Amino acid sequence: MYQSELTAKKYKRIRTKYATQLAEKQFDPNGFMQEMKPFFDERERKYKAYTSEKNDIDNRQKPKTKIIKVNNKLHAGLYNVVVDQAVNHFTGIPVKWDYDATEQKSSTLQRMKDKFFNNVVKPPETPEEFELMANLVKQMRFAMLDVETATYQGATGVGYRLLEPVKVKDSWELWASNIEPWHAERYQNGAIFIREKYDTTNKMFYEEMKVVTEDEIITYDRHVDTNLMDSSGRFIQTDKVANPLRNIYLSEFKNNTNRYCDFDVAEEIADAVDRSISDQQNEIEQFKLAYMMMTGSRLNEDTAKSMMENLGIINMPDQHSKVEYVTKNLNKEFNEYHIELMKRQFYTITKAIDFNDEVFKSNSSGEARKWQIIALEAKTNTKELFFTEGLKEAAETIIAFIKIRDKKELDIDKVNLTFSRSLPTDIGYLAEALPKLAPYVSKRTIMNQVPFVTDVETELEMMELEEGKTYPDSEYNLGGGNSDQEGNGK
Template sequence: MIINIRLIPLENINIEPVKDAYKQQTITDLDIELAKGSAICGVSYEYIYANEEAQPKSAMLDDLSVILVRDNTIEHNKLFAVMFQYIYNKNKTLDYTEIMIADKTKITTYKLKGSSLSKIKEQKHVFGDVPVIKYRNNAEKMGDFEPVISLINAYNLLQSDRINDKEQLVDAILCFYGMDFDANDASDLKAHRVIAKIPSDGKVEYLVKTLNETDTDILRKTIENDIHKISMTPNMGDENFVGNSSGVAIRYKLLPFEQNIKNKERYFEKGLMERFELYNNFLNTSSKMEKVPITEVDAVFKRNLPSNDFETSQMIANLNGVVDQETLIAQLSFVKDAKEIVELAIKEQEIRQTLPSYEELEDE
């Protein structure tokens, strides 16, 4: 659901170098992949490194190929991270395993081939902490669909059985009662599609299983509703979801969903603050920006939900002079950088003030 994440300094603090580093690599794409990975697996990992141009960059790691080790204190501080990847040869067989161990000051690379472990290189870094970030989906580190796996399996089984029943209906057995029916009669029936000389006490019918589609459909809808209820995901295809409901009524229907998303944002924000701190440490070491505490920066989330910009514009007009312009403009769904929009508006206003008025033009 996260479509845009913006970092906003709480005071007049310059964080543009970090934002520029984010823009150069389109960090939004990575944020979406990290959010999707944590929603599926319960956790996702980000690795921050310096590229050939000595610029900080981020990459997503496979959650099955990284181990983040923490100490046993109450704060569970990061000690080091172990990352590994399998290297295959031309025959697509395992050649060796490359292991990287990153701690707070250096990154050491090892080569594991068979039972032989050799050190390849060691490189220092200036991120100030272990450059691996763990994003949790929730406290239990569970994916969004894990609580409803059994219901999803039941739904799939029910739908599969319905399709099988339809297929078996086509291959139903034709039964004859009170009459003889030999191979010649079967050939005539197949060729002419006609059955003749049926005795008065005889009967011909298909042997099929009686399908109660009404009960099956009720069960399907019940399972579907339970899936949405337990996973706290609204059923957008439900005819009763919107109907003639007001905006407030729809928000009440979305309340469990919003609470779940807020919880996910809370855990995701922790990772974003770790990322900012690592980027800030790197850029501060290279004298590109000053040290900025993470308490002076806030992460703002925008979600991919329908919005009424007309009502938002009325709210902005009512709060004009009470709330700062940047905060108000940021409420509009089509605005990506509120600070830039406010600066452009100020420049336009200054240009208008320098232009002659209509009365001045008439006097000339």
């Protein structure tokens, strides 16, 4: 949720403005930075809140009184919980890149027929250009980058993946990296990203902005102050070259349509939890749970302080005076209820899971637990759709690179991405439920539901070998005759 003037409407207008400038080749880098800086700062603020580097409670001032001696600023870490749950849920297991899943499914049926009729066929092979893509995906460590991208996606509302063509000696290579969301923006017709660099000649830092369209790549530079806290000067164009890939090689991974982060709608509640926990810790650390009470005499502050520092005791001159401690009673049940209520509200709004819930502590069935995470699953499905769109943009860049380097073309529509969930599975429940489906669906379909079976085809062949079978269980009537009589010569 954008704060104050950082509204979704204003952000959309800025996007429209600079997308139009790119289309008309009138892009203003300094105007872009000026108008986007509040939104970039907001993205960085959210990421720091996620990492607990900087939270709202860090700005909390100590009350101006001598009584309060501590001022704790504790973070409950709720932002981290809600983001990491979703990230681990859909990118904890690496995304699988396949080629033409539709044809693979039809070829599975054909392989079954060929196996029954003993037809000798060559196993299906993926084309060479897809193998080149798969190798590039592996070399660029997409499995690791995906986790970082998904973290940016959830923590700030958007992530960016840069696949930059780099000339190394006499050949071209494709280098992959994630760009911080507060240093990048992508439009339908272009992309802008900023990187900080160091000039060894002048011994100073500078910022490099690159504007990438399908036709050209324009580079701008500006000086950065040595304290690294602010920038000075204006962006000046230093280079303009043709885009060798004819592709916008910065991919965008939105969290949702308006690029809201996972905890935008619940920041106030999380901040209230931080304050409540910090207040309770203050009570404990400064011994406010008990107060000293003196009766029958009166000591000024200097006298009492001098006695405690020199003697460690308070010496009362009046024999009828009395010193004792009055215990401050804290309502333990109320405090626990108050904090737990806010936490439950936070989990509900953000569609996250509280694993301290009774359903996860009890012996509830796997099916019952699935209903507890249905909100997380729905949120993750949305994130997965936008993440798939971002990976498709990255795939288009890889295809463009292969076309230039290897003179081979690949249809982007035949590249299929498969996400796997990384939640624990109730094996006992599956062992009981799946056999009941045997009369209605094939063994192959049932085996696809078993999470630890990664290759169904190989698993079926191993089962047949162990059972000594070379053909499926069933009697088949071929050619309209009685197979038993024909086999016995009768």
